[in-house]
Each structure stands twice: as structure tokens, then as C-alpha cells.
Amino acid sequence: MTITDLNLIDIRRHLHAHPELSMAEFETQAYLKKIVTSWHSPWLTIREIPALPTALLVRLAGKHPKRTIGYRADIDALPITEETGLPFSSERPGVMHACGHDIHMTVALGVLAHFAERQPEDNMVFLFQPAEEEQAGGKQLYELGTFVNEWRPDEFYALHDQPAMRAGQIATRQGTLFAGSTEIHLTIKGKGGHAAFPHRAHDVIVAAAAFVMQVQTIVSRNVDPVHGGVVTIGMLQAGTIGNVIPNEAQLAGTIRAFKQPDLEMMQQRVREIAQGLETMYNVQFDLQLIQGGYWPVNNDPDTTKAFIQYMTNDDEIDFTTCEPAMTGEDFGYLINQIPGTMFWLGVGDDAHTLHDSRLSPDEAAIETGVKAIIKYLSWRMSE
Known part of the structure; x- marks a missing residue:
């Protein structure tokens, strides 16, 4: 070719x-x-x-x-x-x-x-x-x-x-375009038993439910409302039948924020909630938070200024500025090391x-x- x-x-x-x-x-x-x-x-x-x-x-x-x-x-x-x-x-x-x-x-x-x-x-x-x-x-x-x-x-x-x-259509913005993200992986281990005798078990489902509800307070009570953030649990698996308390529950989710300090604070709050619930429900929390390279996509001021200037002035290009999105992208890590610009293509x-x-x-x-x-x-x- x-x-x-x-x-x-x-x-x-x-x-x-x-x-x-x-x-x-x-x-x-x-x-x-x-x-x-x-x-x-x-x-x-x-x-x-x-x-x-x-x-x-x-x-x-x-x-x-x-x-x-x-x-x-x-x-x-x-x-x-x-x-x-x-x-x-x-x-x-x-x-x-x-x-x-x-x-x-x-x-x-x-x-x-x-x-x-x-x-x-x-x-x-x-x-x-x-x-x-x-x-x-x-x-x-x-x-x-x-x-x-x-x-x-x-x-x-x-x-x-x-x-x-x-x-x-092409779009971008100065500052943060996409959020940074962190994976949540949690295994809760307890003591299973008969549903009729919950006092003899250490119920992982109750602990999991408490975890899901408590992490929802992180954004509403810890993140500056003008900054934005997300904590979502997208997977919860436990048990096989309704009359048995299982030994183990597994959860997975994501933490997202536009600013790296906010993301790190939210990670710490998830850890603290897990530690507290572990004691409260007498279960074992095995928590892994993985951010890796998924940092916020912070567009460089100089390259982004040049990009927006050109795209705006060329009448043949359909260009607009846009709002930030909670989308995650590992290009955020690269342009934290090397100045650069990311943009949308419609x-x-x-x-x-x-x-x-x-x-x-x-x-x-x-x-x-x-x-x-x-x-x-x-x-x-x-x-």
C-alpha cells in the first residue's frame, strides 16, 4: 500500500x-x-x-x-x-x-x-x-x-x-479536559451462616451495603462543589441463594476528579471508610485503589492557546470550546510530563x-x- x-x-x-x-x-x-x-x-x-x-x-x-x-x-x-x-x-x-x-x-x-x-x-x-x-x-x-x-x-x-x-467538529478547552480516575477493587471477607441466625455470622453483604452508601458522602461532603468528583460502585457480587449469608463479597468501582489533589483526598477517604467499617462489622476489607497513569488531562496553556487560536480563526474548521468531562484517559499522565493538548473530534x-x-x-x-x-x-x- x-x-x-x-x-x-x-x-x-x-x-x-x-x-x-x-x-x-x-x-x-x-x-x-x-x-x-x-x-x-x-x-x-x-x-x-x-x-x-x-x-x-x-x-x-x-x-x-x-x-x-x-x-x-x-x-x-x-x-x-x-x-x-x-x-x-x-x-x-x-x-x-x-x-x-x-x-x-x-x-x-x-x-x-x-x-x-x-x-x-x-x-x-x-x-x-x-x-x-x-x-x-x-x-x-x-x-x-x-x-x-x-x-x-x-x-x-x-x-x-x-x-x-x-x-x-473539534472541541477543547484551556485547563482540565478530562478527569483523573482511580479503580476501586474491594474484597470483603466475613463469616457465613444460615440466614435465620445472623448473630452467628459476620455479614459481608451488610458491610458491603454500608460501604456503598458511605462512599456516596465523599463527594457531597468532602469535595469543593465547584471542583466536581464522582465515586461509583459498578459491581457488587455476593452470595448464591437468599437464605445463606455468604463468606465473601466483591465490589469494584471508580473514583474521578478534575484535580489530582482532590483525587488523592478522595482515595484517602475511601481507605478511612473501609477501615472504619472493617471494625464496625467485624469483617476483613482487602482494598486496592489503582490510579496508575490515569491522571487528569490538564491541557498545557501554551499549546492549547495556539490550538484554539488556529482552530477558531480557520473558517473551514468547525470548532468550539467545551466543558470538562469526567471521562478518564491515560494521556493525562503523558501531558503531565510533556506539555500538550487533547481535544474532541465529533x-x-x-x-x-x-x-x-x-x-x-x-x-x-x-x-x-x-x-x-x-x-x-x-x-x-x-x-
């Missing part, structure tokens, strides 16, 4: 039909690598990371480099059974690109193809990143020393598709949300997004 016959719709549909879960994106990485390698661009270098073998980095040497511009696309899918009925639906049962990472990769390839054919002024580094949905692939790559020397961007950019926005499916088994992005957004990003990056390199 050459750059001139690159068909982005076909590429997107292939990626959509062949999703892979976090850290298992071997075929995806090979497919991306095959496309990029076929271009034979003289200023293009491919790099793989043995410790994270599904990652792919591509560097373009600039003609008169003043900086290195980074662009990131995440490549993993979700454990969701697709229900769109599309002719190019997932061929892998129980796995789907329900967060639009197939769109992310395709747009990145379109931008990369442009600069692989027309040598950029500045150096560029494109990151096709595994494990965004879980295991924080961006943080892992950073801690492996990936972004050093000629592979370290001076500024980083990335998009996330947004079904609630019309196809091709994909026009307001009937469905991200992570919905019926999500079906409007593919018209791909070409529109590619053109807008190429124009912005070309202008940025001319400054």
Missing part, C-alpha cells in the same frame, strides 16, 4: 473488524507497521519497544527542525459484544472498538501519511499506544524511557472521538455513548479531522 492509494475508510473498517484487548494488540500493531513500512519514506524511522511489544513509534525527521511534535493514537479495544449490525462488525466475539480507537488510529495514519509524503519542517513522533483502556500503556512507555533524546516530543497532541458532537452518533455496544461513528469525521489536524500542525511548525 502506497501513500497515494491510502483508503482511510477501508483501513478504519479493517481495524474495527479486528479489535484486540489491552496488551494483546499484536495483529493491530503488525497491520499498522505494514502500512507505514510500505511507504518507504526516506525521512521516516520505525521503532518498537521490546518490553511493550504492541507499541509502535514512528519518527519523521524535519527539514529545519526547531522542535519535535508528538501525536498519539491509542489502539486497544474493549471487552464488549458488538451489536451494531454493521457489515464490518467485530469478527472477535466479546471484543469491540466501542470507544472509537479505530477512528483514532485511522486519523493518525492520515496525518502521518501526509507528512511522510511531504517532509515536515519540525521533527515529528507518532505514538500508536497500546493499553489505554486499562494498564495505562502511556505511563508504562514513559517509565521505560521511551521518550528520550530524538524520541522526546517538545509538545504532544491527541484526540478522543465524541459521539455527542456532529461529525468533524463523530455524530448522539444516540449512543462511548463504550456502547451499538456505537457507530460517522466515518465522514475521519477526513475532516485529518485535514484540520494537518492544517494546524503545518501552521504550528511555521511559527
Whole structure:
């Protein structure tokens, strides 16, 4: 496949039909690598990371480099059974690109193809990143020393598709775009018994219910109302029948906040509530809070000012500023280390949300997004 016959719709549909879960994106990485390698661009270098073998980095040497511009696309899918009925639906049962990472990769390839054919002024580094949905692939790559020397961007950019926005519209904001998030994993162990004799048991279901209710007070009574926060328990499993008190209950959930100090405070309150309930109900709480690389996505003031300035002044680009969202993204870790900007790309499916088994992005957004990003990056390199 050459750059001139690159068909982005076909590429997107292939990626959509062949999703892979976090850290298992071997075929995806090979497919991306095959496309990029076929271009034979003289200023293009491919790099793989043995410790994270599904990652792919591509560097373009600039003609008169003043900086290195980074662009990131995440490549993993979700454990969701697709229900769109599309002719190019997932061929892998129980796995789907329900967060639009197939769109992310395709747009990145379109931008990369442009600069692989027309040598950029500045150096560029494109990151096709595994494990965004879980295991924080961006943080892992950073801690492996990936972004050093000629592979370290001076500024980083990335998009996330947004079904609630019309196809091709772009949006971002100064400050925090997405929240930071922390996973809650809790196992409660007690003493089971007959439902008729609760006094002889240490009831894990009662303890679990108390935990669920008490963590709801964290946001309402600890977080500044203008800052915002979320604590949600999305999974609770215990017992097998109504007349038996079980020995164990398992819960899982998420903590989210726009500010890292708030997130850390909320984590501590969850720990304190667990400690108190452990004593109160005479049960054992095994609590794990995992933030990893899912820090708040705090857009850099300078790169975001430039991005908004350009997008606002180009009459051919449908741009708007937006409010922050409680969405989590491990790009937040990367732009905490390297200045950068994340933005939304509208994909026009307001009937469905991200992570919905019926999500079906409007593919018209791909070409529109590619053109807008190429124009912005070309202008940025001319400054």
C-alpha cells in the first residue's frame, strides 16, 4: 500500500473488524507497521519497544527542525459484544472498538501519511499506544524511557472521538479536559451462616451495603462543589441463594476528579471508610485503589492557546470550546510530563455513548479531522 492509494475508510473498517484487548494488540500493531513500512519514506524511522511489544513509534525527521511534535493514537479495544449490525462488525466475539480507537488510529495514519509524503519542517513522533483502556500503556512507555533524546516530543497532541458532537467538529478547552480516575477493587471477607441466625455470622453483604452508601458522602461532603468528583460502585457480587449469608463479597468501582489533589483526598477517604467499617462489622476489607497513569488531562496553556487560536480563526474548521468531562484517559499522565493538548473530534452518533455496544461513528469525521489536524500542525511548525 502506497501513500497515494491510502483508503482511510477501508483501513478504519479493517481495524474495527479486528479489535484486540489491552496488551494483546499484536495483529493491530503488525497491520499498522505494514502500512507505514510500505511507504518507504526516506525521512521516516520505525521503532518498537521490546518490553511493550504492541507499541509502535514512528519518527519523521524535519527539514529545519526547531522542535519535535508528538501525536498519539491509542489502539486497544474493549471487552464488549458488538451489536451494531454493521457489515464490518467485530469478527472477535466479546471484543469491540466501542470507544472509537479505530477512528483514532485511522486519523493518525492520515496525518502521518501526509507528512511522510511531504517532509515536515519540525521533527515529528507518532505514538500508536497500546493499553489505554486499562494498564495505562502511556505511563508504562514513559517509565521505560521511551521518550528520550530524538524520541522526546517538545509538545504532544491527541484526540478522543465524541459521539455527542456532529461529525468533524473539534472541541477543547484551556485547563482540565478530562478527569483523573482511580479503580476501586474491594474484597470483603466475613463469616457465613444460615440466614435465620445472623448473630452467628459476620455479614459481608451488610458491610458491603454500608460501604456503598458511605462512599456516596465523599463527594457531597468532602469535595469543593465547584471542583466536581464522582465515586461509583459498578459491581457488587455476593452470595448464591437468599437464605445463606455468604463468606465473601466483591465490589469494584471508580473514583474521578478534575484535580489530582482532590483525587488523592478522595482515595484517602475511601481507605478511612473501609477501615472504619472493617471494625464496625467485624469483617476483613482487602482494598486496592489503582490510579496508575490515569491522571487528569490538564491541557498545557501554551499549546492549547495556539490550538484554539488556529482552530477558531480557520473558517473551514468547525470548532468550539467545551466543558470538562469526567471521562478518564491515560494521556493525562503523558501531558503531565510533556506539555500538550487533547481535544474532541465529533463523530455524530448522539444516540449512543462511548463504550456502547451499538456505537457507530460517522466515518465522514475521519477526513475532516485529518485535514484540520494537518492544517494546524503545518501552521504550528511555521511559527
